Amino acid sequence: MSGDWINRVFGEDALQGLQRIPDGSVDLLLADPPYGLGKDYGNDSDKLDTAAYLQWTEEWIDAALPKLKSNGSLYIFLTWRFSPEIFVMLKQRMTMINEIIWDRRVPSMGGGTRRFSSVHDTIGFFARAKDYHFDLDAIRIPYDAETKKARSRSIFVGAKWLELGYNPKDVWSVSRLHREHRERADHPTQKPLEIVERMIKASCPPGGVVLDPFMGSGTTAVAARRCGRNFVGFELNPEYCALIERRLAQLDAKKPDERVRA
Numbered sequence: 001m002s003g004d005w006i007n008r009v010f011g012e013d014a015l016q017g018l019q020r021i022p023d024g025s026v027d028l029l030l031a032d033p034p035y036g037l038g039k040d041y042g043n044d045s046d047k048l049d050t051a052a053y054l055q056w057t058e059e060w061i062d063a064a065l066p067k068l069k070s071n072g073s074l075y076i077f078l079t080w081r082f083s084p085e086i087f088v089m090l091k092q093r094m095t096m097i098n099e100i101i102w103d104r105r106v107p108s109m110g111g112g113t114r115r116f117s118s119v120h121d122t123i124g125f126f127a128r129a130k131d132y133h134f135d136l137d138a139i140r141i142p143y144d145a146e147t148k149k150a151r152s153r154s155i156f157v158g159a160k161w162l163e164l165g166y167n168p169k170d171v172w173s174v175s176r177l178h179r180e181h182r183e184r185a186d187h188p189t190q191k192p193l194e195i196v197e198r199m200i201k202a203s204c205p206p207g208g209v210v211l212d213p214f215m216g217s218g219t220t221a222v223a224a225r226r227c228g229r230n231f232v233g234f235e236l237n238p239e240y241c242a243l244i245e246r247r248l249a250q251l252d253a254k255k256p257d258e259r260v261r262a
């Protein structure tokens with residue numbers, strides 16, 4: 001694939017960097033922006049007040065969406081605090097396909113005494129058009145032997161869903177990357193590869209391009225490479241840019257058959 005922007009993470013503001021990418025060239029936009037909660041990413045990007053945060057969100061959305069192909073899709077990680085406003089913005093521009101709840105499997109600990117403990121992230125899945133790319137077979141969850149046996153009646157024999165597995169539901173229960181997790185890199189809001197890879201396998205064809213405007217520790221770049229897709233993205237913090245290079249180099253140092261099991 002040609003293009004001096006392919007398979008690169010640029011250490012710059014996404015709003016400027018997006019200008020490098022030709023319109024209609026990206027299969028999947030996978031965005032994990034600052035959540036507007038005041039996290040420290042070594043910059044002030046998560047310290048905007050509500051009005052400024054929502055205005056900035058609308059700006060980057062309008063800069064990024066034209067980069068999608070006509071059958072392209074968007075996944076956006078959010079919290080419940082701002083997903084209502086941002087989903088409305090996106091519904092004015094795209095078709096909403098799913099709201100996915102990422103249950104971070106936070107263990108029960110004390111927690112607040114004036115509210116329920118929040119243990120999920122809200123993910124929006126949107127498409128540009130009805131013919132959006134979606135490869136269900138690539139993300140089916142295989143049944144275990146016991147379940148398969150329990151469905152051995154003749155009406156089920158040969159059923160594709162029984163052989164290949166079922167469609168993941170819209171609640172994804174995947175442990176967050178706690179400090180001791182083997183995938184964990186030095187970034188405060190690193191996402192698990194399992195989640196990002198499911199999005200990529202479902203919504204970006206092999207050899208296609210995934211755009212992540214807010215790369216953080218580079219999970220999208222690593223996941224794209226492990227899945228045989230191309231990536232492009234941006235990250236403001238130079239230390240995170242170096243971390244992304246290290247993660248990609250570690251992956252490339254593995255034998256091809258070990259890369260997907262990392």
Ligand SMILES: C[S@@+](CC[C@H](N)C(=O)[O-])C[C@H]1O[C@@H](n2cnc3c(N)ncnc32)[C@H](O)[C@@H]1O
Pocket residue numbers: 012013014015032033034035041043045187189190191192213214215216217218219220234235236237240
């Ligand atoms: C929620 S984190 C992304 C985490 C990432 N998904 C991962 O798994 O590591 C958001 C990242 O966006 C970066 N960022 C914030 N504003 C940005 C901007 N305008 N352009 C590029 N990067 C930005 C922050 O420095 C931070 O690392």
